[in-house]
Amino acid sequence: MQPFILATIALGICLAGTLWRIGRWFWSDIGPESLSLPTKRRMRAARQTLWRVFSGRRLFKVVGAFQWEVLLLGHLLRRHPLRWAAHMLIGYGLLTLILFHALDDWITPLVFSDYEPTLNPFRWLRNLLGALVLMGVLATVVRHFRQAGEAFRTPGDRLLLVLIVVVVLSGVLLESARILSPAVFDAMVEDYMGDDDPEAVAALQAYWAAEFGAWRARSGTGFSGEQIKTGASIHETFCAACHDRPQSAFLSYPLSRLMKPLMAVAGDHRLNQWLWNVHFWATCLALACLPFSKLFHFIATPISIMVRAAGPAAAHPALQPVRRALALDACTHCGMCSQHCSVAPIYKVLGNPNILPAEKLKGIKRFQTHRKQSLPKATLVEGSFICTLCGRCTQWCPSGIDLQDLWQASRKDMIQSGAAPLRRRSAPPLQTALVPPAPASLGLSDRPETFWACVQCTTCTSVCPVVAVSEDPQRDLGLTPQQIMNLMRLQLKEQAMDSRMLWDCVTCYKCQEHCPQDVKVADVLYELRNEAWHRGARSDQRAANQPPHGSSF
Amino acid sequence: MTAVGSDIHCDLLVIGTGMAGMAAALFAAQRGIDTVQVGMTGEINFASGLLDLLGVHPVGSSRTWPNPWDGIARLIRAHPRHPYALIGAESIRASMDIFVAFLNEAGMPYIRHPEKNVQVITPLGTVKTTYALPETMAAGAPALKVGTPCLLADFPGLKGFSARQIKNTLQERWPAMQTVRLPFPGLRGELQTERMARRLETPQAREQLGKSIRQNLGGARVVGLPAVLGVSRTREVWTDMCETVGVPIFEIPTMLPGITGVRLRECFERNLPRLGIRARYQQKILPAPRLSGGAFIAPVGGETVEAQIRAQAVILASGRFFGQGLHADRHAIRETIFNLPVYQPAARVNWHRKTLFNDRGHPIHRAGLAVDSRMRPCDEQGRYIYPNLFAAGSILAHQDWIRQKCGSGLAIASAYAAVRAACRSVQSQTPSTQEA
Numbered sequence: 001m002q003p004f005i006l007a008t009i010a011l012g013i014c015l016a017g018t019l020w021r022i023g024r025w026f027w028s029d030i031g032p033e034s035l036s037l038p039t040k041r042r043m044r045a046a047r048q049t050l051w052r053v054f055s056g057r058r059l060f061k062v063v064g065a066f067q068w069e070v071l072l073l074g075h076l077l078r079r080h081p082l083r084w085a086a087h088m089l090i091g092y093g094l095l096t097l098i099l100f101h102a103l104d105d106w107i108t109p110l111v112f113s114d115y116e117p118t119l120n121p122f123r124w125l126r127n128l129l130g131a132l133v134l135m136g137v138l139a140t141v142v143r144h145f146r147q148a149g150e151a152f153r154t155p156g157d158r159l160l161l162v163l164i165v166v167v168v169l170s171g172v173l174l175e176s177a178r179i180l181s182p183a184v185f186d187a188m189v190e191d192y193m194g195d196d197d198p199e200a201v202a203a204l205q206a207y208w209a210a211e212f213g214a215w216r217a218r219s220g221t222g223f224s225g226e227q228i229k230t231g232a233s234i235h236e237t238f239c240a241a242c243h244d245r246p247q248s249a250f251l252s253y254p255l256s257r258l259m260k261p262l263m264a265v266a267g268d269h270r271l272n273q274w275l276w277n278v279h280f281w282a283t284c285l286a287l288a289c290l291p292f293s294k295l296f297h298f299i300a301t302p303i304s305i306m307v308r309a310a311g312p313a314a315a316h317p318a319l320q321p322v323r324r325a326l327a328l329d330a331c332t333h334c335g336m337c338s339q340h341c342s343v344a345p346i347y348k349v350l351g352n353p354n355i356l357p358a359e360k361l362k363g364i365k366r367f368q369t370h371r372k373q374s375l376p377k378a379t380l381v382e383g384s385f386i387c388t389l390c391g392r393c394t395q396w397c398p399s400g401i402d403l404q405d406l407w408q409a410s411r412k413d414m415i416q417s418g419a420a421p422l423r424r425r426s427a428p429p430l431q432t433a434l435v436p437p438a439p440a441s442l443g444l445s446d447r448p449e450t451f452w453a454c455v456q457c458t459t460c461t462s463v464c465p466v467v468a469v470s471e472d473p474q475r476d477l478g479l480t481p482q483q484i485m486n487l488m489r490l491q492l493k494e495q496a497m498d499s500r501m502l503w504d505c506v507t508c509y510k511c512q513e514h515c516p517q518d519v520k521v522a523d524v525l526y527e528l529r530n531e532a533w534h535r536g537a538r539s540d541q542r543a544a545n546q547p548p549h550g551s552s553f
Numbered sequence: 554m555t556a557v558g559s560d561i562h563c564d565l566l567v568i569g570t571g572m573a574g575m576a577a578a579l580f581a582a583q584r585g586i587d588t589v590q591v592g593m594t595g596e597i598n599f600a601s602g603l604l605d606l607l608g609v610h611p612v613g614s615s616r617t618w619p620n621p622w623d624g625i626a627r628l629i630r631a632h633p634r635h636p637y638a639l640i641g642a643e644s645i646r647a648s649m650d651i652f653v654a655f656l657n658e659a660g661m662p663y664i665r666h667p668e669k670n671v672q673v674i675t676p677l678g679t680v681k682t683t684y685a686l687p688e689t690m691a692a693g694a695p696a697l698k699v700g701t702p703c704l705l706a707d708f709p710g711l712k713g714f715s716a717r718q719i720k721n722t723l724q725e726r727w728p729a730m731q732t733v734r735l736p737f738p739g740l741r742g743e744l745q746t747e748r749m750a751r752r753l754e755t756p757q758a759r760e761q762l763g764k765s766i767r768q769n770l771g772g773a774r775v776v777g778l779p780a781v782l783g784v785s786r787t788r789e790v791w792t793d794m795c796e797t798v799g800v801p802i803f804e805i806p807t808m809l810p811g812i813t814g815v816r817l818r819e820c821f822e823r824n825l826p827r828l829g830i831r832a833r834y835q836q837k838i839l840p841a842p843r844l845s846g847g848a849f850i851a852p853v854g855g856e857t858v859e860a861q862i863r864a865q866a867v868i869l870a871s872g873r874f875f876g877q878g879l880h881a882d883r884h885a886i887r888e889t890i891f892n893l894p895v896y897q898p899a900a901r902v903n904w905h906r907k908t909l910f911n912d913r914g915h916p917i918h919r920a921g922l923a924v925d926s927r928m929r930p931c932d933e934q935g936r937y938i939y940p941n942l943f944a945a946g947s948i949l950a951h952q953d954w955i956r957q958k959c960g961s962g963l964a965i966a967s968a969y970a971a972v973r974a975a976c977r978s979v980q981s982q983t984p985s986t987q988e989a
Contacts, residue, residue, distance in 0.1 A: 458810065462745045462746070462747035472742045473742055474742035513594070514594050515594070516875065
């Protein structure tokens with residue numbers, strides 16, 4: 001098949017796929033209210049919102065977010081320098097290569113009027129960009145190994161990384177092969193010199209072998225200085241306009257030195273063709289995959305970030321389902337939400353990964369795709385309803401997703417789909433008495449000054465929604481928030497930790513916000529819950545080592 | 554881009570959401586000043602609901618005043634540095650009138666006789682002199698005065714409110730009093746007033762409670778209850794309960810924080826934004842405000858800076874130690890936001906007298922910000938620190954509102970005077986800033 005047709009098909013798949021995925025935002029029904037919002041109304045809302053953003057002062061915010069968070073990935077820079085570096089290297093490396101190398105027939109001459117792929121600095125730049133992308137991939141791999149245990153990557157992500165490496169490496173090697181290849185040399189001579197004087201060709205070949213590292217495959221003898229001199233003048237006439245010395249390709253040139261035996265075995269022409277095929281097919285494959293793989297976040301996440309920056313201007317009710325569908329695509333499964341989830345300790349106890357926001361989002365994506373055929377998984381329903389809607393995930397999401405809204409909407413969908421409402425789960429009994437004290441943590445709860453200001457005014461208990469729904473807080477919760485603060489300021493942590501309040505706290509932060517003395521009530525409860533879990537886990541372990549006593553959970 | 558949100562411009566920044574901060578925001582809104590109000594949950598949550606004007610003068614004598622204005626006149630003569638003396642009786646009167654009228658319109662009617670103080674009972678059974686009463690407490694004053702046969706109810710689990718203790722303490726003054734302890738409908742264990750109040754906002758709960766009170770009524774012609782009759786629908790709860798029981802009910806303030814303060818807070822939080830106040834409740838002023846071109850630039854937010862407020866004038870109503878407007882360490886008392894000079898005893902040993910329960914109070918209680926006649930904090934020589942910074946409420950020096958029983962009056966009247974002065978300052982500044 002003609003390469004051009006193949007590339008066009010790949011590009012067509014890429015564009016159609018992108019359009020289809022963007023279109024899906026407008027017809028996916030997430031949240032019960034979306035059923036009464038036809039695609040047309042959502043499109044109209046999107047148009048109105050765009051108009052409102054572009055005509056109002058919010059535009060500055062959106063442009064600011066585009067520059068800082070999309071172009072410079074500023075939000076990653078501070079928190080995750082390694083991740084930032086990986087994104088910048090891969091993103092900008094690939095983008096530049098696509099624009100100025102893959103599309104060099106169309107775009108590059110517009111910017112550089114004297115562009116030739118075999119001139120410098122383009123030779124050098126191509127290698128440099130390839131090297132940057134490879135460094136980015138390396139950074140990603142390093143990061144993944146460092147994060148071992150918190151496996152947020154999927155097989156698809158890994159395949160994608162491999163594909164990128166294949167594209168770049170095959171490109172570098174293809175260039176090596178072409179530097180070396182006698183066949184390429186012959187073809188060029190035929191096309192540009194038009195001279196079949198074997199003397200002249202031999203002279204040029206001598207010069208190229210000496211200066212350009214071309215492989216003198218056909219001539220067994222060495223070249224004389226005279227020949228090289230003649231070759232140099234022929235080179236000046238026919239070649240120099242388009243060819244600089246290839247040594248500037250700092251990856252491809254050294255590799256070409258190593259490639260000679262391979263070329264001898266595989267055959268000049270075949271190796272060239274084979275590398276070209278790999279490079280071209282892998283590129284087309286990556287292009288066609290873009291809308292259907294994680295690479296799509298390259299499009300969806302910037303949109304999500306800018307929608308967040310638009311703030312109230314984008315808060316059109318008819319746009320809500322669109323934003324949720326966009327959210328499902330904008331999620332990169334980076335796992336930052338799961339790291340900060342306030343019910344993550346419950347995941348550690350129950351082992352249901354759908355409690356963690358990043359996994360839950362994937363589950364919701366599956367549920368929304370197969371909604372008409374099947375009910376949501378029981379684990380997904382459980383995870384969704386264990387969530388306390390505390391909003392930490394939304395706060396941390398680097399992709400600008402309103403996760404809280406997504407959880408609320410999908411919960412409603414699950415109820416409507418007939419998935420049975422959950423039974424209240426009772427808190428696991430804690431065997432604190434059996435456990436030696438934890439090594440002193442540097443957290444809030446071990447610092448007496450955390451509780452110095454507490455005057456036991458009961459405001460935290462009065463505003464607590466968990467206390468409010470209980471007829472008898474002492475029976476249901478053991479201790480109320482203010483009683484826990486009282487025990488903590490008396491340094492009676494063991495007693496405080498025995499309370500079910502810790503496990504029923506929904507981390508809504510009302511207590512902390514209303515505290516007239518700035519005591520970090522909710523943070524303390526959260527910390528105690530984590531510590532209680534760790535103790536439980538240790539006592540579990542011990543119980544496992546001593547079989548007759550059984551397990552505490 | 555930094556984490557700082559957008560700049561907010563306003564004429565007046567009110568710092569504080571206690572009684573003084575709320576009053577200042579109200580007066581500013583009524584004068585049509587473009588105002589931003591910032592503050593964490595204020596001491597207003599700890600308000601008893603009673604509006605005191607002046608109950609006792611001089612401190613230590615326990616002399617109570619049937620007519621607060623007589624007391625104020627005497628106080629002004631005796632203590633020219635007391636904030637009341639700087640404000641003047643006429644302004645105090647005007648401020649109280651506006652404030653009470655606002656509460657009446659906002660659906661929290663207060664009962665008062667403009668020229669008279671009243672006496673009410675406290676949760677300990679003692680008697681306190683005050684000025685204006687919420688309607689739900691009003692029936693208690695005449696009943697105490699004439700000793701109307703009364704049933705006093707309390708609830709197991711509600712700490713700090715014992716009907717029997719009140720009866721014992723009051724038995725000579727109010728002999729016709731019986732007590733009863735009733736289970737609280739739908740709640741068990743330790744009770745908090747806010748939970749009780751919200752529970753009584755359901756008709757079933759108050760029906761149940763009303764019936765059990767009626768069964769124990771005996772010959773009582775008035776019923777006293779701890780203040781738990783609803784939060785945002787108090788009027789409905791109270792009238793309903795009165796009907797069910799068949800005699801007037803009066804609430805008695807509870808130990809703090811009680812529901813009475815929450816009612817006031819919710820009333821202001823609901824109504825001030827409607828009057829045009831740009832409220833940022835649950836946010837505070839973060840370090841450090843600065844002056845720029847005559848205006849204050851104050852960073853505000855929770856943990857991190859969420860906005861920069863640019864204000865032509867500031868009213869500081871940040872309260873005393875509990876409200877965190879003042880901070881006392883091992884050496885001195887300082888003002889926490891602008892580091893203003895604080896009038897205080899020369900050394901820490903002079904903060905307190907030798908006996909803790911000394912009738913005359915302690916010198917530290919009169920520490921605070923000394924202000925000029927336009928409510929601007931001053932240094933020792935009486936020179937103001939900033940021309941456009943004003944102070945109001947309990948942070949002011951030369952007063953002992955707890956012993957003088959003048960907390961609300963001080964907050965309201967000083968807020969009124971501060972807003973008036975700030976208004977002038979803003980008006981005089983506006984043309985020049987426009988030119989610039």
